[in-house]
Structures are given as C-alpha cells and as structure tokens.
Amino acid sequence: MAHPEQATTSGRPTHAHPNYILIWVFLAVLTAVELSVAFLPWPKTLIILILLGMAFWKAALVGLYYMHLRFEPNRLRILAIAPLPLFAVLVCAVITEWIW
Amino acid sequence: MATTATGTSSYTADHGHAHVDDRSFLRKYIFSTDHKIIGIQFLLMSLTFLLLGGTLAMVMRWQLGFPGKPLPGGTLLPETYTNNGVVLPEFYNAAVTMHGTFMVFFAIMPLLVGVFGNYLIPLKIGAPDMAFPRINMASFWTAVPAGLLMLAGFFVEGGSAAAGWTSYAPLSARSDLTGVHLGQIFWCLSLIILGLSSIMGSFNYITTVINLRAPGMNWFRLPLSIWALFVTACLVLLAIPVLSGAAILLLFDQTIGTHFFDPVAGGQPLLWQHLFWFFGHPEVYILILPGMGMASDIIANGARKPIFGYSSMVLAIIAIGFLGWGVWGHHMFQSGMNPTLGTTFMISTLLIAVPSAIKTFNWLGTIWQGNITFHVPMLHALAFVSMFVIGGLSGVFMAASPFDIYIHDTYFIVAHLHYVLFGGSLFAIFAAVTYWYPKMFGRMMNPFWGKVHFWLTLVFYNCTFFPMHQLGLHGHMRRIYDPTQYAFLREVQPVNVFISISAFCLFATQFIFAANFIVSWFKGEKAPMNPWLDNGLEWTVASPPPHGNFGATVPTVYRGPYEYSSPHSDQDYLPQNLPMPGAASAHPQPAGD
Amino acid sequence: MAHAAAMHEDVMLPPVQRAAGAGVYTEKLGMWIFLGSEVMFFTALIGTYVILRFAHPSSWKPPGQVLNIPVTAVNTFLLICSSVTMVKAFASAQDGLLQQLKLWLVATCVIGATFVGVQVYEYRHLIEKGFVPSEGLYGSTFYTMTGFHGFHVTLGVICMIFVTQKAFRGKYTQSDHRGVEVIGLYWHFVDLVWIILFTIVYLI
Numbered sequence: 001m002a003h004p005e006q007a008t009t010s011g012r013p014t015h016a017h018p019n020y021i022l023i024w025v026f027l028a029v030l031t032a033v034e035l036s037v038a039f040l041p042w043p044k045t046l047i048i049l050i051l052l053g054m055a056f057w058k059a060a061l062v063g064l065y066y067m068h069l070r071f072e073p074n075r076l077r078i079l080a081i082a083p084l085p086l087f088a089v090l091v092c093a094v095i096t097e098w099i100w
Numbered sequence: 101m102a103t104t105a106t107g108t109s110s111y112t113a114d115h116g117h118a119h120v121d122d123r124s125f126l127r128k129y130i131f132s133t134d135h136k137i138i139g140i141q142f143l144l145m146s147l148t149f150l151l152l153g154g155t156l157a158m159v160m161r162w163q164l165g166f167p168g169k170p171l172p173g174g175t176l177l178p179e180t181y182t183n184n185g186v187v188l189p190e191f192y193n194a195a196v197t198m199h200g201t202f203m204v205f206f207a208i209m210p211l212l213v214g215v216f217g218n219y220l221i222p223l224k225i226g227a228p229d230m231a232f233p234r235i236n237m238a239s240f241w242t243a244v245p246a247g248l249l250m251l252a253g254f255f256v257e258g259g260s261a262a263a264g265w266t267s268y269a270p271l272s273a274r275s276d277l278t279g280v281h282l283g284q285i286f287w288c289l290s291l292i293i294l295g296l297s298s299i300m301g302s303f304n305y306i307t308t309v310i311n312l313r314a315p316g317m318n319w320f321r322l323p324l325s326i327w328a329l330f331v332t333a334c335l336v337l338l339a340i341p342v343l344s345g346a347a348i349l350l351l352f353d354q355t356i357g358t359h360f361f362d363p364v365a366g367g368q369p370l371l372w373q374h375l376f377w378f379f380g381h382p383e384v385y386i387l388i389l390p391g392m393g394m395a396s397d398i399i400a401n402g403a404r405k406p407i408f409g410y411s412s413m414v415l416a417i418i419a420i421g422f423l424g425w426g427v428w429g430h431h432m433f434q435s436g437m438n439p440t441l442g443t444t445f446m447i448s449t450l451l452i453a454v455p456s457a458i459k460t461f462n463w464l465g466t467i468w469q470g471n472i473t474f475h476v477p478m479l480h481a482l483a484f485v486s487m488f489v490i491g492g493l494s495g496v497f498m499a500a501s502p503f504d505i506y507i508h509d510t511y512f513i514v515a516h517l518h519y520v521l522f523g524g525s526l527f528a529i530f531a532a533v534t535y536w537y538p539k540m541f542g543r544m545m546n547p548f549w550g551k552v553h554f555w556l557t558l559v560f561y562n563c564t565f566f567p568m569h570q571l572g573l574h575g576h577m578r579r580i581y582d583p584t585q586y587a588f589l590r591e592v593q594p595v596n597v598f599i600s601i602s603a604f605c606l607f608a609t610q611f612i613f614a615a616n617f618i619v620s621w622f623k624g625e626k627a628p629m630n631p632w633l634d635n636g637l638e639w640t641v642a643s644p645p646p647h648g649n650f651g652a653t654v655p656t657v658y659r660g661p662y663e664y665s666s667p668h669s670d671q672d673y674l675p676q677n678l679p680m681p682g683a684a685s686a687h688p689q690p691a692g693d
Numbered sequence: 694m695a696h697a698a699a700m701h702e703d704v705m706l707p708p709v710q711r712a713a714g715a716g717v718y719t720e721k722l723g724m725w726i727f728l729g730s731e732v733m734f735f736t737a738l739i740g741t742y743v744i745l746r747f748a749h750p751s752s753w754k755p756p757g758q759v760l761n762i763p764v765t766a767v768n769t770f771l772l773i774c775s776s777v778t779m780v781k782a783f784a785s786a787q788d789g790l791l792q793q794l795k796l797w798l799v800a801t802c803v804i805g806a807t808f809v810g811v812q813v814y815e816y817r818h819l820i821e822k823g824f825v826p827s828e829g830l831y832g833s834t835f836y837t838m839t840g841f842h843g844f845h846v847t848l849g850v851i852c853m854i855f856v857t858q859k860a861f862r863g864k865y866t867q868s869d870h871r872g873v874e875v876i877g878l879y880w881h882f883v884d885l886v887w888i889i890l891f892t893i894v895y896l897i
Contacts, residue, residue, distance in 0.1 A: 017784045017787075020777055021777070023777075035762070038897075039756075051897060052892065055888055055892035059888050062881050063885060072717065073715065080725055082729060083733055086338060086425060086736065087739075089425060090342075090740050093429070094740065094743075094744050095744065096440075098744070303723055307719060307722050307723040310715050311708055311719045312711055312714070337733075338733045340730070341733040341734035342733055344734060345737025348837070348841075349741060357826065358826050358827055358837075359827075360833060366749035366752050368748050375737055375740075
C-alpha cells in the first residue's frame with residue numbers, strides 16, 4: 001500500500017488511496033474462515049485462540065486502513081492504542097479470581 | 101510577529117476579535133460557550149453541592165455524637181426521616197450515602213476538573229477557548245440534570261440511595277434489602293448522565309492541551325496545574341466509562357431482572373467491586389492531582405522561587421496517572437478476593453507512594469530558603485501539603501494487607517480519606533479559588549477574613565478528623581448508626597462527641613468563606629491584572645479576561661512559568677510571554693516538543 | 694504545515710498558529726480521544742461477559758443453539774460493507790468527487806439502518822423464543838453487549854444522516870471535508886467493535 005507524496009493546491013501531502021476493496025475481500029474471507037473454524041471438532045481453547053486472533057486481525061485491518069492509522073503521525077497512533085493495555089489489565093487481573 | 105489565524109476552524113471563527121461582543125444575556129451567561137463562564141457555572145453548582153454534602157455530614161455527626169437525641173430541626177423533616185426528631189437508621193444510611201456521593205461526584209470532582217480545568221486550561225496555554233466550545237457548554241448543561249436527579253432521590257418513596265457511595269451489589273440491586281427502589285435507580289441514572297458530562301469535558305481538555313498551545317508553549321513549559329489537569333482528564337476519559345458500564349449493569353439488575361451481581365443466578369458480587377474500583381481508584385487520583393498541580397503553582401508563587409525539580413514533578417504526575425490503574429484491589433483486600441492477587445495489589449500500592457513522596461520533597465525544596473509571602477492561597481497550599489502527607493502516611497499503613505485486616509471499614513479509613521480529600525483536595529480548592537478569584541471576578545477576596553477562615557478551618561478540621569485514626573484502631577466501624585450499642589465503643593463515645601462538636605464548628609466556619617465569596621463579588625477591592633505577581637499567561641490579560649482571552653494577538657511563550665527571582669529580571673518574577681531584552685531571545689523557540 | 698503564501702489556514706492540517714501538537718487537525722484528534730473512552734466502555738461490558746463466563750460457564754449454550762448465526766453473519770458482512778462505502782465516501786471527498794461522496798454516504802446510511810433493522814428483527818425473534826435479558830447470564834450479557842452496540846450504531850446512523858444532508862447541501866469540499874472524516878472514524882470504530890463482539894458473543 002505505497003503512498004507517494006503528491007502536493008495539492010493547499011500544500012497538503014496526499015497518498016494514493018489504499019486498496020479498500022482488497023481489504024474488504026480480506027475481511028470477508030476472514031469472517032468466512034471464522035465461521036468454519038467455530039464448528040470444527042477441535043479443542044475448545046484452540047478454537048477460541050484462533051477465533052480471537054482472527055477477530056483482532058480484522059479489527060487491525062479496519063483500524064490501519066479504513067481509519068488510516070497506517071498513514072497517521074506516530075503520536076496519533078500511540079494515542080489510539082493507549083486504552084488497549086487497560087483492557088488487558090482489567091480482564092487479566094479479574095480472571096485470576098476464578099482460575100488461580 | 102504572530103498574526104491572527106484566519107480560517108474556518110471552529111475555535112477561531114468567533115474569537116478572533118475580543119472587542120466585539122453583542123451576544124444576548126442568555127448566550128453570554130446562561131448558554132455560554134465561553135470556557136470562563138462555564139467554569140464559573142461549575143463553581144456555583146459545585147459549591148452548592150459542597151454545602152449540601154456538608155449539611156448531610158452534620159446529620160451524621162449529630163447522630164454519632166448524640167445517638168437517640170432529637171436532631172435540631174428534625175421535627176420539620178418527614179416521618180420517614182426522623183421519629184420525633186430522632187434520626188432514623190434508614191435516613192442515616194441515606195445521609196452517609198448521599199454525603200459521599202455529593203462530595204465526590206458533585207462537589208470535589210467538578211470543583212477541580214469542571215471549574216479549574218475549564219477556567220485555567222485555555223488561559224494558561226494561550227488559547228482563545230477550548231477546542232470544542234459548544235461541547236463544553238453541553239458538558240455543563242448535562243451535569244445539571246444529573247445533579248437534580250440525584251437530589252430528586254430525597255423526594256421519592258423510599259428516599260434516596262442508601263447503600264453507601266460505593267453502592268455495593270447485591271445490596272444496592274435489591275430493594276427488598278435496602279427498602280429503597282427509586283432512589284437507587286436515580287443514583288445509577290444520575291451517574292450515567294454525569295458520566296457523559298465528564299467524558300465530554302475530558303476529551304475537550306485533552307484535545308485542547310495537545311493541539312491549542314500557543315507558539316513556544318512546549319510541553320516542558322506548561323504550568324504544573326495544566327500538566328495535572330491534563331493527566332487528570334486522561335484518567336477521567338478512561339475511568340468514567342467503566343463506572344458508566346457498571347452503573348448500567350446495576351440499573352439492569354434493579355429494573356429488568358438481570359442478575360449480574362446477584363449470586364442467586366450465577367452473578368458475582370465481586371464483579372461489582374472490581375468494576376467499581378477499577379474506576380474508583382483512578383477516581384481518587386482525579387480528586388487529588390489537580391490540587392497538587394495548582395498547589396505547585398501557588399507555592400512557587402508564594403515562595404518567589406522556581407518549583408524545585410519541575411521535570412520530576414511532571415514525571416511524578418505521569419507516574420501517578422499510570423500506576424493508579426494497577427492498585428484498585430487495595431479497596432478489596434477483605435472482600436474474599438484471591439489473596440495472591442491481593443499481594444500484587446499491596447506491592448503496586450506501596451510503589452505508588454513514591455511519586456507522591458517525590459512531589460512532597462519537591463514542595464519542601466521549593467519553599468526552602470524562599471522569600472515567602474504568606475498570602476491566603478499560600479497558607480491553604482501549605483496546609484494542603486502537610487495534611488496530604490498525613491493522609492498519605494495512613495495510606496501506606498493501609499496498603500499493607502495484613503494491617504488492613506485490622507482497620508478495613510473502620511474510622512481509620514474514614515480518617516485517611518478525609519485527610520486526603522479535605523486536608524488535600526479541599527484545602528487546595530480553597531487555595532485555588534482564592535488565587536484565581538481576582539481573575540474570575542475582577543475583585544479580591546478579603547484577606548483578613550480569608551486568614552480567619554483558614555486558621556479556624558485548619559484547627560477544627562484536625563480536631564474533627566485526627567481522632568478518627570484512634571477510633572478506627574479501637575475498632576469503631578464505618579457507616580454505623582449507633583456506636584453505643586457496643587460496650588467496647590461506649591468507652592470511646594466521648595471521642596465521638598468531641599469529633600461531632602468540632603465538626604459543627606468546622607461547618608459553621610465555612611460560612612465565613614461563603615460570605616467572603618459572596619460579598620467580595622460585589623464589594624471586594626478591584627483586582628489588578630496580576631495581583632499575585634505570577635508568571636502565567638492568564639495574568640497578562642485583564643481581570644476578568646475578555647471573550648476570546650488574548651484578542652487578536654496570539655501570545656508567544658519564551659520560558660517556563662516558574663521564573664521567580666530570576667537574575668534576568670529586575671523584578672522577582674518574569675512572565676512567560678515577555679521577550680528578553682536583546683535580539684537573540686526575542687524570537688520564540690522552535691515550536692517542537 | 695501550510696506554507697507562508699497560503700492566505701487561509703488549511704483546516705485539514707494541524708493548527709498553524711500553535712505549538713506542535715498531535716500532527717492532525719483538532720476535530721480528528723478530538724474524535725480519536727473520544728473513541729478512547731468508548732473503548733473503555735466496551736471494556737467494562739466485554740470484561741463483565743468474560744468474567745461471568747469464566748465464573749459460571751454452565752449458563753451458556755454452545756454456539757448456534759440459541760442465536761441465529763447465519764443471519765448475523767450476513768449482518769456482519771453488511772456492516773463491513775458499510776465501512777467500505779464510508780471509506781469510499783471519504784476518498785471521494787479527498788479527490789473532490791462530490792457527487793460520488795453523496796452516493797457513498799447514502800449507501801452507508803442505508804446499509805447502517807439495515808444492520809439495525811436486522812438486529813431488531815433478531816431480538817424480536819429471540820424474545821418470542823423466551824430468550825430475554827432476565828433469562829440467566831447468557832441472556833443478560835448478550836442483550837447488554839449487543840444492545841449497547843446497536844445503540845451506538847443507531848446514533849451513528851442518525852449522525853450519518855446529518856452528514857449526508859450536509860453533503861447534499863454542498864457543505865463539503867475537497868479542501869474541507871472534516872465532518873466526513875470524523876463521522877467515518879466513529880463509523881469504522883463501531884464496525885470494529887462489532888467484529889470483536891460477533892466473534893465472542895456468537896462464535897465462542
């Protein structure tokens with residue numbers, strides 16, 4: 001997804017649009033794979049890990065390409081992911097209540 | 101030099117020219133988008149709730165000091181509240197709950213964040229207003245119905261919420277256990293609405309500090325009050341939604357028959373505690389950080405010295421904001437939670453004492469060998485530091501979970517929380533209100549009555565809350581209606597009496613502050629532009645500042661805000677936006693980080 | 694940064710007369726920060742679900758037995774499509790193709806509203822079957838998570854209609870289409886949350 005700089009009349013650099021349709025295909029394929037995996041006779045933990053992995057992969061695609069994080073300044077990218085560790089802290093700490 | 105930014109950005113649209121102001125009264129003072137007016141609106145609202153919260157505390161202290169005796173004026177209250185004037189247990193529980201709720205959510209938090217966040221941020225960073233002025237207005241006008249809804253609880257059947265300000269489930273979910281149905285529902289709804297107000301405010305503040313600083317106002321030239329308010333806003337942004345979620349789940353348990361927290365159908369009471377305190381601990385840092393920041397500004401000013409260790413002060417604020425997310429379990433040591441998890445929380449809690457200690461030593465370093473002016477804000481700020489240290493020290497004891505076994509849910513905890521919230525936050529608020537009052541209203545508060553209020557408050561406050569440490573160690577539990585029902589507490593009842601009388605005197609003393617506030621608004625000495633000889637940008641504009649703050653000229657910043665007693669200045673202060681004489685310093689530093 | 698010869702501040706760049714901030718214009722920064730609070734809100738709800746499921750797994754049924762996966766899978770696909778139409782709308786605005794902007798925005802509104810409609814239809818069907826919020830932890834957590842997501846989508850559709858209306862009135866141009874980008878960020882976020890929710894609510 002290269003983005004060559006092009007100056008416009010306002011001096012704002014632009015880049016060629018990412019291939020949104022290609023991303024859409026990825027998302028559709030991942031969803032279909034998820035649907036298949038969910039009903040396979042594999043160990044439940046493995047299925048959960050694969051499904052979660054695919055869900056986060058899809059979320060990352062949306063975030064990086066549709067929300068343009070791939071092309072934004074680093075400062076904004078850090079701001080965007082800042083809340084995520086908190087989610088991990090709450091969920092992981094509390095899970096220890098029941099599985100430790 | 102700097103020219104007006106012309107363009108259609110929302111914040112420059114109407115604020116380029118400060119002298120043209122033909123808005124109607126309604127637009128100027130009621131539905132105002134001006135951050136200064138909104139700050140004052142929050143001030144008036146919060147001070148009202150502070151008075152209400154204090155009144156409820158008087159009801160509590162009457163019952164604790166003189167159990168079974170009729171409350172003065174008690175016969176005027178409905179018979180669901182008092183029986184021949186004697187406070188009923190149900191009303192006592194409501195008073196305990198609503199005292200905490202009003203004080204935390206509708207007094208201290210809006211006083212620090214809603215008032216000073218709004219008032220100070222644009223002025224101190226050199227911006228004409230907040231990034232999103234209309235959302236700012238919406239934030240205030242959302243808080244008002246939240247407050248009214250909380251108040252309405254007193255007037256419905258069953259009375260107001262009565263399950264403690266922490267509203268532990270399943271007690272708070274089961275009206276068959278509390279006798280309160282609508283009141284608890286209102287509590288949840290009110291906080292959900294207030295949450296929206298807080299979130300609107302927080303993302304406004306964060307965006308403003310990041311993107312609207314004046315040229316030259318680099319991150320490490322920001323006043324500590326702004327650093328503190330910025331980190332606080334980040335905490336609000338990320339913690340309040342968790343409370344909103346928890347309150348929604350509780351509301352569903354109360355209304356539509358879910359059982360999130362009720363063990364009857366597989367729900368988990370501990371879930372409420374984890375969710376509430378995951379919010380609740382960042383909340384207490386929300387309640388102290390702005391006070392620390394503003395106290396830093398005031399102490400540097402009073403000592404006529406730069407703040408000692410500015411960088412470590414900033415890092416300490418950030419560290420508190422960061423670490424504050426990992427300590428919530430210390431509120432739950434006795435809940436039956438996994439003890440190993442408890443140990444990890446003990447370690448993280450002990451760690452978080454370190455940045456606060458760093459800040460304390462830096463305040464001491466600031467006043468060391470300073471040319472101290474004991475103006476009223478300085479007195480309050482110094483009290484803030486000393487009282488906060490006492491509260492912090494009791495916190496270190498409580499952080500040790502073995503010790504907490506002994507004093508959890510006793511008056512030792514009540515002493516701690518009041519030392520940090522009153523001794524800390526409220527003294528900081530008194531300092532800040534007195535300090536920025538001239539800028540807000542164009543008049544000085546009366547210094548003599550300010551000093552009378554300060555000294556009487558300091559004495560009565562310590563008489564009220566210090567003995568509570570002793571009571572707690574003796575085993576006096578929290579939220580109890582009649583301590584004399586236990587023989588082992590009867591022997592310390594004189595302490596309760598002493599505390600109650602001190603509390604009544606403390607409450608009465610606050611009317612001096614209230615009178616000073618009101619009378620000075622109309623009759624106070626007219627304030628100059630910079631009465632405290634402070635370096636901040638807000639002191640370079642009129643008192644009160646015009647709509648748009650800095651007019652057509654965007655200020656340019658050349659230095660940090662703590663250049664007191666600088667060798668470069670012939671006075672003992674050096675404003676941030678004053679270019680140095682001589683060409684080399686007359687150009688702003690490159691606007692980088 | 695806009696160069697000195699520009700007569701007007703470029704509103705789709707960071708503010709000119711200010712110290713260096715996040716590197717983006719203020720409205721976009723504001724929306725990203727607001728989305729941080731939304732992450733925490735769904736953290737509370739999803740965290741609750743995870744905790745309750747660990748504590749009391751017997752309350753849940755295997756995937757597909759209660760909830761209609763095929764219909765919801767199609768609905769998920771629809772929501773993803775609406776993200777495509779949204780980003781195509783934004784790209785059109787960036788390229789100055791204002792007619793296409795309007796069409797893509799209308800498509801987004803329609804698909805978004807359809808998503809909500811299908812969810813409502815699903816809810817009615819489930820309630821008829823007796824699967825209600827008070828029916829155990831499975832029901833409580835299902836309706837809370839998907840319900841609040843649906844609420845956010847509904848708010849998004851309402852705002853999208855406003856933005857579409859503004860587009861039809863010619864209020865967006867190649868040099869100022871901030872509103873399109875900002876509503877787009879919110880819309881993609883709502884899609885992103887659904888991607889997570891669909892997996893953990895329906896497939897696990």
